[in-house]
Amino acid sequence: xxxxxxxxxxxxxxxxxxxxxxxxxxxxxxxxxxxxxxxxxxxxxxxxxxxxxxxxxxxxxxxxxxxxxxxxxxxxxxxxxxxxxxxxxxxxxxxxxxxxxxxxxxxxxxxxxxxxxxxxxxxxxxxxxxxxxxxxxxxxxxxxxxxxxxxxxxxxxx
Amino acid sequence: xxxxxxxxxxxxxxxxxxxxxxxxxxxxxxxxxxxxxxxxxxxxxxxxxxxxxxxxxxxxxxxxxxxxxxxxxxxxxxxxxxxxxxxxxxxxxxxxxxxxxxxxxxxxxxxxxxxxxxxxxxxxxxxxxxxxxxxxxxxxxxxxxxxxxxxxxxxxxxxxxxxxxxxxxxxxxxxxxxxxx
Numbered sequence: 231x232x233x234x235x236x237x238x239x240x241x242x243x244x245x246x247x248x249x250x251x252x253x254x255x256x257x258x259x260x261x262x263x264x265x266x267x268x269x270x271x272x273x274x275x276x277x278x279x280x281x282x283x284x285x286x287x288x289x290x291x292x293x294x295x296x297x298x299x300x301x302x303x304x305x306x307x308x309x310x311x312x313x314x315x316x317x318x319x320x321x322x323x324x325x326x327x328x329x330x331x332x333x334x335x336x337x338x339x340x341x342x343x344x345x346x347x348x349x350x351x352x353x354x355x356x357x358x359x360x361x362x363x364x365x366x367x368x369x370x371x372x373x374x375x376x377x378x379x380x381x382x383x384x385x386x387x388x
Numbered sequence: 389x390x391x392x393x394x395x396x397x398x399x400x401x402x403x404x405x406x407x408x409x410x411x412x413x414x415x416x417x418x419x420x421x422x423x424x425x426x427x428x429x430x431x432x433x434x435x436x437x438x439x440x441x442x443x444x445x446x447x448x449x450x451x452x453x454x455x456x457x458x459x460x461x462x463x464x465x466x467x468x469x470x471x472x473x474x475x476x477x478x479x480x481x482x483x484x485x486x487x488x489x490x491x492x493x494x495x496x497x498x499x500x501x502x503x504x505x506x507x508x509x510x511x512x513x514x515x516x517x518x519x520x521x522x523x524x525x526x527x528x529x530x531x532x533x534x535x536x537x538x539x540x541x542x543x544x545x546x547x548x549x550x551x552x553x554x555x556x557x558x559x560x561x562x563x564x565x566x567x568x569x
Contacts (some may be wrong), residue, residue, distance in 0.1 A: 242397065244399075259415075268428065272556075284561075286563075287563060287568050313462065336542070336559065
């Protein structure tokens with residue numbers, strides 16, 4: 231017959247094995263999750279890059295659209311945001327400010343949100359409240375899973 | 389045979405089965421992960437080559453930049469190597485040419501042809517599709533109106549794991565600078 235001490239040892243062994251099993255299953259799930267995340271992020275990155283690529287074709291600022299107007303001071307530059315243009319007719323870089331796009335891909339629906347800021351020329355990581363000759367585009371792409379990928383692109387006037 | 393011996397065998401057998409199942413699961417996951425990684429490496433390699441070419445469409449070309457387009461093929465001109473030598477480049481996904489180098493029955497050869505010289509890109513490509521947009525972002529089939537090109541690509545692993553091929557997808561819309569000049 232199984233006595234009480236054997237039974238306790240058995241329960242302890244099963245408990246330890248169960249813990250190992252749970253940890254192992256967790257590792258497998260995390261591994262699969264990582265595979266899915268990589269796939270989603272890869273597509274998100276391509277979508278973010280699409281918008282950054284497109285913005286490179288546009289003029290630096292509304293004052294430089296269509297004809298040459300020398301900008302002698304940063305105060306000549308326009309305020310950020312669209313100047314009544316609607317995508318895809320944006321004609322300058324900062325028209326993309328607050329632009330939002332939804333893309334349906336094989337890997338699900340992604341929402342891209344764009345912000346454009348003037349940057350501090352002495353520290354390009356720092357957003358400037360004043361107009362400068364540097365603008366940064368930040369494209370954030372969120373997947374349906376809630377993961378967000380961000381790509382930034384800094385453009386200068388000269 | 390007493391009851392304690394029988395119960396020990398039962399529990400021991402149960403634990404052994406669980407251990408074997410765990411081990412099999414680990415091997416399968418490992419193989420799946422490796423296969424998935426290979427599919428991702430393949431798609432990354434193909435995407436790199438496509439991106440290299442697509443961004444340069446029309447570079448250094450004075451006349452017609454895009455020569456022909458279809459859902460699975462594009463021919464364009466570009467000074468690819470920046471040496472004032474304009475080359476004619478064709479990307480063509482040939483669904484009649486199965487990739488015999490892999491076990492996968494669904495992957496085909498993607499061809500990159502530069503000045504008539506074929507460079508087959510194997511890499512487990514199962515789908516390759518291009519959609520063309522004009523400046524107003526409407527789909528177009530007019531080669532003179534193309535402003536953006538969306539490339540959709542799907543690659544699969546070359547060998548199956550548990551009967552399944554690992555699949556990975558990539559898509560990107562290119563806005564070649566030289567189509568806007």
